[in-house]
Amino acid sequence: MKGKQLAFIIVLVLLADQALKFYIKTNYYIGEEHKVMGNWFRLHFVENEGMAWGWKFGGGFGKIILTLFRLVAVILGTFYLRNIIKKNFHKGFIICAGLIYAGALGNLLDSMFYGLIFENSDPLMQNTAKLVSFGQGYTSFLHGRVVDMLYFPIITNAHFPSWVPIWGGEDFEFFRPVFNLADASISVGVIVILICQKKFFPHKEKESAGENNTAEA
Numbered sequence: 544m545k546g547k548q549l550a551f552i553i554v555l556v557l558l559a560d561q562a563l564k565f566y567i568k569t570n571y572y573i574g575e576e577h578k579v580m581g582n583w584f585r586l587h588f589v590e591n592e593g594m595a596w597g598w599k600f601g602g603g604f605g606k607i608i609l610t611l612f613r614l615v616a617v618i619l620g621t622f623y624l625r626n627i628i629k630k631n632f633h634k635g636f637i638i639c640a641g642l643i644y645a646g647a648l649g650n651l652l653d654s655m656f657y658g659l660i661f662e663n664s665d666p667l668m669q670n671t672a673k674l675v676s677f678g679q680g681y682t683s684f685l686h687g688r689v690v691d692m693l694y695f696p697i698i699t700n701a702h703f704p705s706w707v708p709i710w711g712g713e714d715f716e717f718f719r720p721v722f723n724l725a726d727a728s729i730s731v732g733v734i735v736i737l738i739c740q741k742k743f744f745p746h747k748e749k750e751s752a753g754e755n756n757t758a759e760a
Contacts, residue, residue: 544634549624549641556645560724561652564690568657569673573666576694583697589721590664590688610654610685617651620644635735636743642732649725653689658682691721 571577571588578585592606624644627637663681664672672681682688698717703710736743 544628544637546625546628549628549637552638553641553645553648556642556724556728557649557652560645560649560728563692563724564653567692568661568664568690569671571692572669572671573664575669582699583695585694585696586692587694587721589691591691592688606654607685610651613647613651613654617644617648620647633743635739639732639736639743642728646725646727646729646732649723649728650689654687655685656687657690658687659684689723689725691723691726693723693727694721 567586567588571586573588573590576585576587620640621644624637624640627640657680659678659680659682660674661672661680662675664670680687695718696716698715701715701717703713703715705711
């Protein structure tokens with residue numbers, strides 16, 4: 544697979560991710576929700592200060608560490624993608640690695656720059672954020688919040704049976720997390736790699752089989 548082809552996929556994911564985030568950021572107030580398809584697919588605007596799927600890590604200092612970690616991962620990922628293309632890895636694996644890279648970069652842009660270019664959206668005021676002059680936003684460099692909006696509450700108003708440990712009798716909802724296209728890109732890349740690893744790395748299977756035959760002999 545050529546580098547230009549992978550770059551096209553990465554740019555396409557980034558443009559779609561950032562376009563949707565800009566739309567939500569400038570047209571929804573935090574907490575606003577609209578149904579797209581029935582009750583099971585909704586756009587629900589939340590801002591995530593931490594990792595993917597809403598996880599948090601260590602307050603303001605943790606936010607800086609997380610953003611810097613993402614930055615280092617993206618930089619190293621650039622060299623890794625170039626290396627696997629050069630070594631002619633399986634096309635499917637290269638695409639999956641590119642999806643993971645694009646997702647990481649998409650969320651990194653939010654963390655690095657959104658706090659500098661957007662005003663704050665207050666759920667009490669129900670105001671939509673507007674673009675402002677660079678550096679006049681709601682927070683400083685590296686402290687931006689990631690925009691999430693994709694919400695799929697396929698199963699609602701359900702309850703865990705009383706016999707279920709820890710969660711017995713509590714409300715149950717599937718799928719609860721609110722995420723974005725960057726998160727989805729990362730998840731798709733990881734899941735496909737896990738499912739198709741034998742296809743992506745057939746030589747490792749052969750080496751493993753050869754070692755087993757040698758041991759039996």
